Amino acid sequence: MERSVEIADNPLRLAAGKERRFKLSQAGRKTALGYLFLSPFLILFIMFTVVPVVQSIYLSFTYYNMLQPAKWVGLSNYSVLFLEDDIFIKSIKNTFVFAIIGGPLSYCLSFLLAWIINTLRAKMLFSLAFYVPSITSGIALSIVWLYIFSGDRYGLLNNLLLSWGMISEPILWTTDPDTIMPVIIIVSLWMSMGTGFLVFLAGLQNVSPELYEAGSIDGISSRFQELWYITLPLMKPQLLFGAVNSIVAAFGVFDIAVAIAxxxxxxxxxxxxxxxxFDYAFIRFELGYASAIAVFLFFLTFGLGRLVMKLLSSKDL
Incomplete structure (x- = not known):
């Protein structure tokens, strides 16, 4: 009796199995279609990001000058880099000073300006005004700033300070080692209203006004309370993107520093x-040593980016 019932149930089981296989194959086709649409990006990403990173890691263990085949030297480049290259150690110090001061200032300033502009009526006009410097060439903008920070008495800032009696002689803003880094940070802040600024502005505009109305009913009485309890928690994806973008920009400062100093x-x-x-790659053509510098910078920014992602991300993202 039990065997006959089992045989009778077999067609139903076979039909259910076929249906499951059909659903699985249908899901597989959707997955394959998704990867097909992603394939152009994946191919370009692998060709122009993954392959160069792997090649740089390999070249960092070699001596390579573009004229001769790469010669394996092991950890020699890294030992010279960290134990004998005093200029590299100084460059790390300068970069960290810029990143610690300029990075957070740029991040906070971008969000603050986006928050203020979002409350204005002519937000599109103000957004364009603050975004334009970020898409302008750093070399072109540095010409304007070099006039402002000119080291003679005809420079705009020196002229104002002399006329106000605040200084007795012109300050060599771009040639004095004590003032070079502050000038670079100021110019970089002016040019930092870029992608992060637009992302913050878009995130602020996506917060529903109904949430602020509900918050006012629950006892929120000021704009800063709205910002802390409603806006910031809802903008974690944008805050995360802006933080990672600020880290990459802070550790990648180059053209402004060269144009200024x-x-x-x-x-x-x-x-x-x-x-x-840049010095070792395109002036001295010691590409193995330059690759060691690039690998160090890659892992440094990658590690800091992962740390920021762990701090700002949540299970809701």
Missing amino acids: GMPSPNYAGHTIISHL
Whole structure:
């Protein structure tokens, strides 16, 4: 009796199995279609990001000058980099000073301006005004700033300070090692209203006004309470993107530093990691040593980016 019932149930089981296989194959086709649409990006990403990173890691263990085949030297480049290259150590210090001061300032300033502009009526006009410097060439903007920070008495800032009696002689803003880094940070802040600024502005505009109305009913009485209890928690994806973007931009400073202080800068006061990399890669053509610098910078920014992602991300993302 039990066997006959089992045989009778077999067609139903076979039909259910076929249906499951059909659903699985249908899901597989959707997955394959998704990867098909992703394939152009994946191919370009692998060709222009993954392959160069792997190649740089390999070249960092070699001596390579573009004229001769790469010669394996092991950890020699890294030992020279960290134990004998005093200029590289100074470039790390300068880069960290810039990143610690300029990075958070740029991040907070971008969010603050986006928050203020979001409350204005002419937000599109103000957004364009703050975004334009980020898409303008750093070399072009540095010409304007070099006039402002000119070291003679005809420079705009020196002229104002002299006329107000605040200084007795012109300050050599771009040649004095003590003032080079502050000038670079100021110019970089002016040009930092880029992608992060637009992402913050878009995130602020996506917060539903109904949430603020519900918050006012629950006892929120000021704009800062709205910002802390409603806006910031809902903008974690945008805050995360802006933080990672600020880290990459802070550790990648180069063109502004070179345009302001020259290459090399006086007493290497504006020398950054990217400047050191550029020096060995495109001036001395020691590509193995330059690759070691690039690998160090890659793992440094990658590690800091993962740390920020762990701090700002949540299970809701």
